[in-house]
Amino acid sequence: MRHLISPLDFTVEELDQLLETASDIEKNPAKYQDACKGKKIATLFYEPSTRTRLSFEAAMINLGGQVLGFSEASSSSASKGESVADTIRIISCYADICAMRHPKEGAALVAANNSSIPVINAGDGGHQHPTQTLTDLMTIKSLKGRLDNITIGLCGDLKFGRTVHSLINALLRYDNVKFVLISPNELKVPEYIIENIEKAGAEYKEVTKLEDVISELDILYMTRVQRERFFNEEDYIRLKDSFILDKKKMSMAKDDMLVLHPLPRVNEISVEVDKDPRAVYFKQVQYGVYVRMALILKLLEVEV
Amino acid sequence: MRHLISPLDFTVEELDQLLETASDIEKNPAKYQDACKGKKIATLFYEPSTRTRLSFEAAMINLGGQVLGFSEASSSSASKGESVADTIRIISCYADICAMRHPKEGAALVAANNSSIPVINAGDGGHQHPTQTLTDLMTIKSLKGRLDNITIGLCGDLKFGRTVHSLINALLRYDNVKFVLISPNELKVPEYIIENIEKAGAEYKEVTKLEDVISELDILYMTRVQRERFFNEEDYIRLKDSFILDKKKMSMAKDDMLVLHPLPRVNEISVEVDKDPRAVYFKQVQYGVYVRMALILKLLEVEV
Amino acid sequence: MRHLISPLDFTVEELDQLLETASDIEKNPAKYQDACKGKKIATLFYEPSTRTRLSFEAAMINLGGQVLGFSEASSSSASKGESVADTIRIISCYADICAMRHPKEGAALVAANNSSIPVINAGDGGHQHPTQTLTDLMTIKSLKGRLDNITIGLCGDLKFGRTVHSLINALLRYDNVKFVLISPNELKVPEYIIENIEKAGAEYKEVTKLEDVISELDILYMTRVQRERFFNEEDYIRLKDSFILDKKKMSMAKDDMLVLHPLPRVNEISVEVDKDPRAVYFKQVQYGVYVRMALILKLLEVEV
Missing domain, CATH: 3.40.50.1370 (Aspartate/ornithine carbamoyltransferase)
Known part of the structure; x- marks a missing residue:
């Protein structure tokens, strides 16, 4: 009997199959x-x-x-x-x-x-939170067509955000993924994640301003920056705008950059961005259903 | 795509159809x-x-x-x-x-x-609370056979009771509905509702004692009078009995008067009234299911 | 129309039929x-x-x-x-x-x-809590093959434990059931239950140490001894070990003694006992589903 406890419990091959099933579910829901x-x-x-x-x-x-x-x-x-x-x-x-x-x-x-x-x-x-990671991977795979050869920006609270850590670890199993880690200094990715990246030989950089790097990205993965994570209010006010995605920043991004977010979103993505076709965080929710359907089938060993 | 946000979102014709479907559901549940x-x-x-x-x-x-x-x-x-x-x-x-x-x-x-x-x-x-209004209308239509040519008494808290306001507005679309508004002075129907009634040219009167008017009514719509709505305890004690329906008051009513209540009921209808065949507030709950079934079918555009 | 309010609402014959249905459900779930x-x-x-x-x-x-x-x-x-x-x-x-x-x-x-x-x-x-009693009876009947001719120990809080009272009353309807009542003096079975036992002419004894009697038992029904039931902390500490079932006490018990518990369990059964094949409190949960299925069928008068 199999369980899903960690996002890395499945091999890359198993994961590929799972995403394929999820994709078939999307196309032929009646079959399932x-x-x-x-x-x-x-x-x-x-x-x-x-x-x-x-x-x-x-x-x-x-x-x-x-x-x-x-x-x-x-x-x-x-x-x-x-x-x-x-x-x-x-x-x-x-x-x-x-x-x-x-x-x-x-x-x-x-x-x-x-x-x-x-x-x-x-x-x-x-x-x-492995099914969030599966959801993220399916969203990228479905809308970008691949999980390798991408430059992904991860923005916001990279210190406490478990979805960020899991996604990085999951993407390290694919070729030529470049990580752009965008966060205030107080909320940088933990050292052990950096070690994982280095061990895998992947490219990465750490920056503190989204506007400086957004033009390079294929994927932008946004997360919430919670006020209470900051040492003082001054820093929060000074820094927060750099981690809020708005129309202006979107105008600097590639035409086919995808914006993901694990949700719930509070104010780190302006609602004005919602109508941009590159904003796929609500589509992501839909992919989350498909991938969970595929997962249930796999763990119950149901053949369709 | 249609939603149901306000009780008046449907035209009278649409409402008629909805109530007809609900009535067919009542008769032929298996079909649905x-x-x-x-x-x-x-x-x-x-x-x-x-x-x-x-x-x-x-x-x-x-x-x-x-x-x-x-x-x-x-x-x-x-x-x-x-x-x-x-x-x-x-x-x-x-x-x-x-x-x-x-x-x-x-x-x-x-x-x-x-x-x-x-x-x-x-x-x-x-x-x-539009589905409460649909429920009220279906109860009256089913048990009285019509929504026009009725005298309806609305009793209790007519100031804050949203179900009362909605029901009045809904019934104003039918011919010759007379409204008898029974409440303490503190809890009279708001001015804008009276204006609606007058604009529609419907008859109405406002009274403070249920026993004075109960004999005229085809329908009695009861609502709760909450103690905390009163300015002082004295008034509450002095007035509350006029808004409690009991056997004695029922004896003054017509043989075919219907008693409705949106529920939950606290003490504004004595339990001794429950067995009176004119007390239809629990039947009303059943109609609420039928009308919600009809509503779901309509909004999902399911043909049966 | 029938309800189930008290464990004695069904006759012994009805109960036998119910347990038979439950047992058939266990064997042929697809049929139902x-x-x-x-x-x-x-x-x-x-x-x-x-x-x-x-x-x-x-x-x-x-x-x-x-x-x-x-x-x-x-x-x-x-x-x-x-x-x-x-x-x-x-x-x-x-x-x-x-x-x-x-x-x-x-x-x-x-x-x-x-x-x-x-x-x-x-x-x-x-x-x-009659469905707990049905569950207990089904567990004993299924795993012991009978409800008569057994010696059952009931251990723990026998004063407040409603499942204990109900089970005693239910078993009094069967022949030759001996009750061994194991509790601190503060938490003995209430007098009216003892009267029931005596009226039925059943054998019983009251003891304060599980280890003294465990070897005599066919069934051991464990319940929780809550710290707050004791008059003082000293008594609790002095006494509690006598009411905790562990491997050592299990070694003194018969090879086919069954351990039941209505759950949730806190610490009154050591987890080391869980793997003992005589520990059937999790199987008991499964029987609880079967017997509730049978009960629903009976009350809804569904024939299968």
Whole structure:
């Protein structure tokens, strides 16, 4: 039995197949509409995340399956002191597969180790969120046609943003990916990620101003810069504009640059950008459903 | 693409058709049981409302469709600062239609303006709650046989009760509807509603005692009088009995007067009235399901 | 129309049939997968209980039916002052059967008295939790082959544990069941339960140390001993080890003794016991789904 705990759990080949399935689902949804008839996914969300939870639920329903679960810890047995290991053993009696979000790092792994059904990590604290990475990869692959030979800018909070770390690690497995790391000094990518990049022999640079580099990018991956991450208010006010994407900055970008964002977005992308055809962060949500459908099929070993 | 944001979004003709479909659903539920197979409704409830939410969910399930959503803001991305506009764009990737309840006036309209799926306003603050109005109209039409030529009493809090305002506006489109407005002076119908009535040339009167007028009514629409609406406790105690429906008051009413209530009911209708065949507020709940089924079919443009 | 409010609502014969159906479901799940197509269960949980709620939901989905409901009071109309009687009348318009958990004793009975659909009590305060008792009985019957001629130890908090009281009362209807009641003096079985045992002429003894009696048992039913039940911390520390099941105590037990627990478990069974084949508390969860499936079929009068 397979689980998905880390974005690197699948080989590049497995990933290719998964994205191919997802792409076929996009083209022929009707073919898959009864693929999981009689199957149930349990969505175990110990902290709320509407977008991720509903994406899994939509994915399972699109496959003809059903959903049960909870959307916050207070309505779970966790509030009575039950361990994750016990909960997953119980859930194994109720469902065929499970997606778990938990505030504690490693919770999904503990679940997988005690589960008799496949476990999908839907986010464990600041650690991993592999289906977001799958979504990001599918978006790039679908709209750019490739995962290699790209220059990708990652902008915003690169220190705490788990989606950024996972995406970098995932893209390092492809040839000739150049990383442009755009963040305030306080929120630079952690040292171990830089080491990963260097070990893989990939090109990268670190800058502090989006406008200086936006013209070089094939992909711009935006993330939120939270005010509370800064040491002082002055720095925040001085710096924040460099990490807000607006029409003016978009005018400096390539005609086919794609803008991605893991969402939710607060103000780091002006709404005026939403109508730009290069802004694909809402399409990305749609790809997230397809790739989760493909993932459920793979982990349940359903052939269509 | 159509939405339902205000009770007057549909023409009288469209409304007639909708109520006809609802009535056919009541008679032939089996005919509709797979009408929305493979379709999903998202119930986005930024504030809790069990009755309304479950009514939509029951409606969609009765049509063979599926449900996803959330039942309070805390388990939604709103708590992370996401705008309604962004949320609906995301939900558009997950579902085929959506019912939204939000504490802020106009939220559903914002959603509709940014949505690629039909949006049903399931209540936006004190503003609108159109499916309650559809429910009220269907109850009257089904049990009275007509929406014109009736004398309707509206009793209780007529100042803040959005269902009352909507129902008055909706009934003004029919011939010869007389309004008897029964409330304490503090909670009279707002001036702009009176203007609507006068503009439409409909008859009305305002009174402060239910017992004085109950014998004239074909329909009695009860609403809650909340203690906290009164300027002082004395007034509340002095007045409240005039707005509580009991057996004694029912004995003064016509044999075929119908009692409606949007529910939840607290104490404004004594439980002793529940068994009176003229008390149709629980039947009204059932009509609410039928009319929501008809509405979903209409907005999804499903032909049965 | 039948409801299930108390574990003794069914006769021994009815119970036998129910367990037989549950056992057939275990063996031939496919036979039942469309039995409740088009039917809906409402799960009305005024207090959270993931395990119980999801068990009902899994049961209904396994039967081809659908689910709607709420998982805590805050997202229900109860917060607006609606009575249980009104809520169930409304829910009767939405669903075909309902499972209700409520913090107040007697709430499920009130619901049943006002309902036009079958009501299952999923726990009403410290009072009753009949589907847990059905689950316990099915586990014993399935794994032990009988409900009579057994010696059962009940260990832990026997004073407040409603599952213990219900199980004793249920087993008193079978021949030659011996009860070994293992608890600190502060948490002994209430007098009225002892009276029930004596009236039925069953054998029993009360002891304070699990290790003294474990070798005699066919069944050990563990429950949680909550620290806050003790008069003082000293007593708790002195006593608690006698009520924790570990490998060492298991080594004194019969080779075919079964360990049951209503779950959630906190620390009263060491995790080292989980792998012992005699530890059947997670299997018990699976039986809980089967027996709830059988119950839904019975109350909905569905023949398969």
